[in-house]
Amino acid sequence: xxxxxxxxxxxxxxxxxxxxxxxxxKTSINNLQWYRQNSGRGLVHLILIRSxxxxxxxxxxxxxxxTSKKSSSLLITASRAADTASYFxxxxxxxxxxxxxxxxxxxxxx
Amino acid sequence: NAGVTxxxxxxxxxxxxxxxxxxxxDMNHNSMYWYRQDPGMGLxxxxxxxxxxxxxxxxxxxxxxxxxxxxxxxxxRLESAAPSQTSVYFCASRRDxxxxxxxxxxxxxxxx
Numbered sequence: 001x002x003x004x005x006x007x008x009x010x011x012x013x014x015x016x017x018x019x020x021x022x023x024x025x026k027t028s029i030n031n032l033q034w035y036r037q038n039s040g041r042g043l044v045h046l047i048l049i050r051s052x053x054x055x056x057x058x059x060x061x062x063x064x065x066x067t068s069k070k071s072s073s074l075l076i077t078a079s080r081a082a083d084t085a086s087y088f089x090x091x092x093x094x095x096x097x098x099x100x101x102x103x104x105x106x107x108x109x110x
Numbered sequence: 111n112a113g114v115t116x117x118x119x120x121x122x123x124x125x126x127x128x129x130x131x132x133x134x135x136d137m138n139h140n141s142m143y144w145y146r147q148d149p150g151m152g153l154x155x156x157x158x159x160x161x162x163x164x165x166x167x168x169x170x171x172x173x174x175x176x177x178x179x180x181x182x183x184x185x186x187r188l189e190s191a192a193p194s195q196t197s198v199y200f201c202a203s204r205r206d207x208x209x210x211x212x213x214x215x216x217x218x219x220x221x222x
Contacts, residue, residue, distance in 0.1 A: 030208050042114075042200060042213040043153070088152055095207025096160065097143055097168055100152030 005101050006089055012107040019076040021104040023089035024069075030092050032065055032072050037086045037103070046074075046087075076106075084108045111136050114214035116201050122220045123191045131186040131217050133201030141204050142184035143211065144168075144176060146197040153200060159184055160207065191221045 007022045023032070031050045035043040049056045049065045049072070056063045062075040076083055086105050090098035117132045135142065140161045145153035145168075155168030159178040173195060175187045184203075188195060198218050202211040 033210060035213075042215045043202075043211075045210040045212065048210050090152075092208055096166065097155040097158045098153070098211060099169075100145075100154070102150065102152045 006087070006104040008104060009102070010105045010107070012109060013079060014109050015079060015081055017079055019079050019083070019106055019108075021074045021087055021089075021106070023072045023074070023101055025072075025089075025091045025099075025101075026070065027091075027093055029067075030095065032063075033090045033092065033098065034061075034063060034072075034074050035088045035090060035100075037088065039085075043088065079106075079108045081108050081110055113137065114201055114203055114212050116199075116214035116217050118217060119215070120218050122222065123188075124222050125192060127191050128187070128189050129191065130188075131199055131201075131219075132183070133185065133214060134183045135201075135203040135212070136182065137203060137205075137212065138181070139203035139205050139212070140181070141206065142178065143202040143204075144174075144184070144186045145200045145202065146170065147200060147216075148197050156186065156199075191219075193221045195219065196221045 033048045034046040037043045047058050047063050049063050060077045065072045086103040088103045090100045114135045143158045144156040147153045154170050157176040159165045162181045177185045198216045200216050201214040204211045
């Protein structure tokens with residue numbers, strides 16, 4: 001079963017704008033991870049946030065985690081055409097593998 | 111470093127045929143994983159190996175077997191392929207539990 005659910009399913013914005021994606025999950029977690037997948041390629045790890053952390057930054061990425069609401073958000077600032085991809089959240093509950101959502105497909109319009 | 115490599119990249123099978131998907135990592139990681147991704151879906155865990163010598167079932171193990179051949183290699187076998195196993199298969203590895211995972215490029219499998 002899918003633990004994480006991303007929202008929206010698809011997002012189209014202009015280059016230079018910010019993109020925000022949300023993820024909700026159902027059970028307690030050790031950490032939550034965000035991955036990017038370019039069309040036809042493997043997944044690339046973006047950022048990992050542990051259950052005792054509330055916010056984390058990496059370059060143009062900002063991730064928040066609210067364990068009381070079982071939700072996370074990924075913000076990409078100053079978007080670029082190269083950011084066009086699918087973005088997945090994945091929860092790590094017991095350390096035996098990740099449980100992925102269905103993803104948000106992000107399109108950056110030039 | 112090549113990271114995580116998978117062979118083959120593409121494969122077409124007929125129903126009932128068998129095949130083995132190969133995966134290798136050169137990062138000295140302890141844990142390895144097999145996932146499948148169906149159109150419009152996230153990845154689902156098939157099997158994993160937390161350390162050399164151990165394997166465990168994931169969310170969707172039926173119709174598959176795995177072998178952790180050594181610390182580097184983790185193979186996935188389809189004994190009697192079915193059309194429902196048409197999917198893209200990803201292998202991943204990580205140093206230990208609760209770390210980020212590193213993914214291979216995937217194997218696109220079609221079962222006719």
